[in-house]
Amino acid sequence: MIVSRPVIEKIYFRHFISVAQKTTASSAQYGEGYNYWVETGVKTPLRGDESLVQRKIKETVLRLDHKALGTDVDLGFDPTSVRLCEWLFDEIKLACESEEVIEVRLLRGDGYQVRKT
Numbered sequence: 001m002i003v004s005r006p007v008i009e010k011i012y013f014r015h016f017i018s019v020a021q022k023t024t025a026s027s028a029q030y031g032e033g034y035n036y037w038v039e040t041g042v043k044t045p046l047r048g049d050e051s052l053v054q055r056k057i058k059e060t061v062l063r064l065d066h067k068a069l070g071t072d073v074d075l076g077f078d079p080t081s082v083r084l085c086e087w088l089f090d091e092i093k094l095a096c097e098s099e100e101v102i103e104v105r106l107l108r109g110d111g112y113q114v115r116k117t
Contacts, residue, residue: 009043013054014038017038019065031070031079034109038088060091
């Protein structure tokens with residue numbers, strides 16, 4: 001039996017951020033520093049202007065850039081990579097209300113990856 005799945009066309013927006021993550025497991029004053037590529041997948045065709053979608057995603061992602069999460073910025077949770085990815089997904093969906101955000105991927109500098117759909 002062959003099962004067909006609908007093909008979802010998507011466009012990716014990519015941004016680079018650097019953060020310090022002070023989790024409950026961190027012993028350092030500001031936590032561990034990480035660099036991330038944040039990739040946001042949005043279903044196409046876009047309903048609105050691509051540059052507007054790009055700007056909204058960028059503004060959301062840059063709220064975290066060069067911040068000490070868990071000390072300077074309290075997100076209301078232990079800022080692990082998994083929780084950070086979930087937060088970004090939810091916040092980007094809110095910012096891009098007219099578009100269908102279908103995934104956010106975090107690619108950390110040490111090779112660790114997290115994906116939220």
